[in-house]
Amino acid sequence: MFGIRSSLRSAAALLPAAASSQPCVRLSSGSQQEHRTFYEFRTYSIQPHLNAAFLKLTNEKIHLRTAHSQLIGYWSVEYGGLNKVFHIWKYDSYSQRAAVRAALSQDPIWLKDYVSVAIPMLVSQDNEVTYLVPWSHLQSPPQEGGVFELSSHLMRPGGPGVWGDAFQAAVTSHDAPGYGKLLGAFHSECGRLNTVHALWWFQSADQRAEVRHRSHSDARVVSAVRSCVGHLSSQENKLMFPCPFSPMK
Missing domain, CATH: 3.30.70.100 (Alpha-Beta Plaits)
Incomplete structure (x- = not known):
């Protein structure tokens, strides 16, 4: 599966026909989260002709971003979505993430050397909070x-x-x-x-x-x-x- x-x-x-056509659905909140640590999933879609340039820029400048919070992994999507990158960031709490985002918005080198160059290369950005x-x-x-x-x-x-x-x-x-x-x-x-x-x-x-x-x-x-x-x-x-x-x- x-x-x-x-x-x-x-x-x-x-599956029997009845089971596949009439699934049993009940409302339930499930178990509560036991800790505050969460993982932010981020997916960026890149302009096709700028994919290589974006990856090169990120390779050279990612240290400016990882100075602020922990990167778990960063991948280039090969199958299931072309010209996309997927990355996972770890945070201990929402307040930590807010502090990181605030610090990044005030980091002139990050803004000048990476953000101002990378943003025009992107088509879209998506994020998701997961545990x-x-x-x-x-x-x-x-x-x-x-x-x-x-x-x-x-x-x-x-x-x-x-x-x-x-x-x-x-x-x-x-x-x-x-x-x-x-x-x-x-x-x-x-x-x-x-x-x-x-x-x-x-x-x-x-x-x-x-x-x-x-x-x-x-x-x-x-x-x-x-x-x-x-x-x-x-x-x-x-x-x-x-x-x-x-x-x-």
């Missing part, structure tokens, strides 16, 4: 290189109290030897609600493709996906390569 769209289609075919789900911890890839996948899932309304266990089972069924490596599972707090994200690492895009095909005949994976697919509204994914300056690579 998660990160593997075709597994969802295979699992959906196994790690209670059972997930942010991990590093087992080795440098490879390909990263951000698999994003819009779940039916109801919250983790409704679909949390099924989502966990579906994700962890793929986090096993011979499959991908789960680096973190996140749920959205600000942005598109009822969205959960799984950040994966694979040795290569070809290894990811092999895993996808293998999962179709893995009864353990298909069973977990089958239990979760009824809670899912839509899914999208991005395959990404880390930029040279990315801490996670």
Whole structure:
């Protein structure tokens, strides 16, 4: 499933007609957040003819930004959205983020050397506040290189109290030897609600493709996906390569 769209289609075919056409939806707030640390997901769309120039500029000037707060990873999207970059920033609280944004707005070198040059290169910017789900911890890839996948899932309304266990089972069924490596599972707090994200690492895009095909005949994976697919509204994914300056690579 998660990160593997075709597994969802295979699992959906196994569902009884009544279950697929009339999903059970209940309202629930789910468990409360246990800590204040959150992760800001940022996605920038770049003018196609300026993509290389933007990446070069960011590579040269990112130290001006990381002097203010912690960068987790910075990737260039290869599949699932061209001319895009995706990056994750960690904050201990909303007040810390506000202080960082205020400091950046008063940093003349950052504004002159980066912002004034980079902004005209962009088509759009998007951000989202996410928290790690209670059972997930942010991990590093087992080795440098490879390909990263951000698999994003819009779940039916109801919250983790409704679909949390099924989502966990579906994700962890793929986090096993011979499959991908789960680096973190996140749920959205600000942005598109009822969205959960799984950040994966694979040795290569070809290894990811092999895993996808293998999962179709893995009864353990298909069973977990089958239990979760009824809670899912839509899914999208991005395959990404880390930029040279990315801490996670």
